[in-house]
Amino acid sequence: MTDRRIASVCIVGGGTAGWMTAAALANRLAGLDVAVRLIESEEIGTVGVGEATLPHIRAFNTTLGIAEPELMRATEATYKLGIEFCDWGRIGDRYIHPFGNYGPVDDGIPFYHQWLRLRAMGDTSRLDEYSYPVIAAEQNRFRHPASEPGRVESSFGYAYQFDASLYAAFLRRYAEARGVERSEGKVVDVALDGGNGFVRNVTLADGRVIGADLFIDCSGFRGLLIEGALQSGYDDWSRWLPCNRAVAVPTESRGPLGPYTRATARTAGWQWRIPLQHRVGNGHVYCSDFISDDDAQQQLIDHLDAPMQAEPRRLRFTTGRRRDFWKRNVVAIGLAGGFLEPLESTSIHLIQDGITELLGLFPDRGFAAEDIDEYNQRMALHFERVRDFLLLHYVATQRDDSPMWRHFRALTLPDSLRHKIDTWRTRGYVVPYQFGLFLPPSWIAVMLGQGLVPGACDPRVAGMAAGALVKRAAALRAEVADAVRATPDHADYIRRSPAAAGLAA
Numbered sequence: 284m285t286d287r288r289i290a291s292v293c294i295v296g297g298g299t300a301g302w303m304t305a306a307a308l309a310n311r312l313a314g315l316d317v318a319v320r321l322i323e324s325e326e327i328g329t330v331g332v333g334e335a336t337l338p339h340i341r342a343f344n345t346t347l348g349i350a351e352p353e354l355m356r357a358t359e360a361t362y363k364l365g366i367e368f369c370d371w372g373r374i375g376d377r378y379i380h381p382f383g384n385y386g387p388v389d390d391g392i393p394f395y396h397q398w399l400r401l402r403a404m405g406d407t408s409r410l411d412e413y414s415y416p417v418i419a420a421e422q423n424r425f426r427h428p429a430s431e432p433g434r435v436e437s438s439f440g441y442a443y444q445f446d447a448s449l450y451a452a453f454l455r456r457y458a459e460a461r462g463v464e465r466s467e468g469k470v471v472d473v474a475l476d477g478g479n480g481f482v483r484n485v486t487l488a489d490g491r492v493i494g495a496d497l498f499i500d501c502s503g504f505r506g507l508l509i510e511g512a513l514q515s516g517y518d519d520w521s522r523w524l525p526c527n528r529a530v531a532v533p534t535e536s537r538g539p540l541g542p543y544t545r546a547t548a549r550t551a552g553w554q555w556r557i558p559l560q561h562r563v564g565n566g567h568v569y570c571s572d573f574i575s576d577d578d579a580q581q582q583l584i585d586h587l588d589a590p591m592q593a594e595p596r597r598l599r600f601t602t603g604r605r606r607d608f609w610k611r612n613v614v615a616i617g618l619a620g621g622f623l624e625p626l627e628s629t630s631i632h633l634i635q636d637g638i639t640e641l642l643g644l645f646p647d648r649g650f651a652a653e654d655i656d657e658y659n660q661r662m663a664l665h666f667e668r669v670r671d672f673l674l675l676h677y678v679a680t681q682r683d684d685s686p687m688w689r690h691f692r693a694l695t696l697p698d699s700l701r702h703k704i705d706t707w708r709t710r711g712y713v714v715p716y717q718f719g720l721f722l723p724p725s726w727i728a729v730m731l732g733q734g735l736v737p738g739a740c741d742p743r744v745a746g747m748a749a750g751a752l753v754k755r756a757a758a759l760r761a762e763v764a765d766a767v768r769a770t771p772d773h774a775d776y777i778r779r780s781p782a783a784a785g786l787a788a
């Protein structure tokens with residue numbers, strides 16, 4: 284039998300996507316005699332933003348055998364319990380989308396149905412009061428989840444807010460220690476096989492020619508191989524998510540250290556605030572149809588809460604995804620595969636999805652069309668699910684105070700999102716996806732947080748005795764409040780742990 288195993292992989296690009304991919308391949312292909320090489324160009328550099336993550340990144344790091352304190356020290360990381368959204372439903376509103384549930388699930392019915400019933404009876408408690416991570420975040424407290432199921436302190440997940448450039452550098456050390464070869468240089472030419480159109484090799488500016496069986500395009504927005512050489516095509520989703528620019532700036536750390544990222548809606552976009560140990564990352568994502576670059580930058584500066592540490596940096600992007608993430612012998616991961624604005628911190632997660640799916644369908648040199656199709660369908664779904672969830676934030680709102688918000692009022696939604704919102708409105712049912720990143724509690728957080736309250740609760744809850752519901756709810760609120768009172772301050776928790784870096788100073 285002919286040996287058709289992949290013997291060499293070349294990753295083009297050394298940003299977060301490139302080094303995450305390199306580290307994962309070094310780990311998962313260890314002992315299989317596959318040579319992995321990464322090419323990066325210091326002259327071109329990386330996108331240099333991307334600080335907020337999702338809880339799934341912990342599984343990625345654990346698989347690689349990376350210890351949390353070591354990672355946090357190396358990347359100036361803080362803990363993240365969710366995202367605070369300000370001014371989204373209406374100006375003055377705020378809510379936290381937590382990594383966790385609201386109350387328990389009784390007989391298959393999530394607790395928020397009981398809350399809806401209580402609310403209809405005149406109860407004024409916030410749904411947040413039944414969520415340990417929301418109340419802990421509001422009070423700037425953090426602890427690791429308890430291992431005993433049933434305790435409210437076990438009802439949440441957490442992620443990190445970190446310096447993504449330091450994360451890439453950390454993974455570079457990891458990957459190089461496990462045999463990944465790095466070539467510094469700028470790719471100036473990509474040669475295709477005259478027969479099957481596969482990428483055969485790339486040429487660097489100094490004349491070096493690097494060939495491989497499998498190429499992974501992590502070259503960022505430009506998509507050097509997937510688009511530049513193979514013309515995969517791009518599905519532009521600007522009609523749904525029109526924000527296309529950002530301006531980013533770090534500031535000094537001031538005040539309490541929040542275990543959450545903040546996203547504040549503005550007139551033509553939104554502003555992020557991400558606290559790390561040694562600084563705060565800030566940025567304004569906006570749509571150039573509705574605000575000029577200078578005004579967007581000024582709006583960002585006007586809303587900073589501490590002195591800037593550097594000059595603001597401007598970035599441009601087009602929301603969407605490659606038509607083919609995988610074409611012939613090239614797989615695009617990271618910004619080379621597509622981009623969705625960072626409102627829910629999903630980009631690094633989509634890198635992780637790309638790597639996981641690739642490892643699951645790792646090819647041989649036959650590059651079976653079925654595997655490629657499956658990969659492309661899966662990645663398309665990953666992106667579409669995130670797109671719908673992001674769009675929800677812009678359409679579940681009463682805001683109409685600027686041209687951007689009026690634009691969203693008039694928008695025709697993707698059918699998948701329309702269906703989800705309509706079903707929610709009638710009786711508070713969240714249509715579960717077979718496949719997709721954000722689970723019902725996330726949808727509930729945003730829909731209720733932005734004032735999309737359903738007309739009724741689950742009929743089974745409507746039949747429950749009112750007195751028992753009131754008593755139960757009070758007990759749950761007390762349990763959350765007590766647990767949060769016993770939770771340490773976030774900054775102290777890090778400072779006293781081996782995860783302390785900038786905070787130790």
Ligand SMILES: Cc1cc2nc3c(=O)[nH]c(=O)nc-3n(C[C@H](O)[C@H](O)[C@H](O)COP(=O)(O)OP(=O)(O)OC[C@H]3O[C@@H](n4cnc5c(N)ncnc54)[C@H](O)[C@@H]3O)c2cc1C
Pocket residue numbers: 295296297298299300301322323324325327328329330331332333334335336447468469470471501502503504505507529530531566598600616617618619625628629630631632634
């Ligand atoms: C404004 C903004 C905010 C964001 N915030 C978040 C966030 O909070 N959370 C999150 O998860 N994600 C966020 N992201 C996304 C995140 O930054 C990216 O997903 C992540 O950094 C991965 O980027 P990348 O590695 O694909 O590309 P890049 O960082 O652009 O890296 C591309 C690499 O390719 C190399 N390269 C390019 N061309 C060549 C060439 N010709 N020869 C050799 N090398 C080449 C470059 O040198 C570089 O090493 C944000 C993105 C933007 C734009």
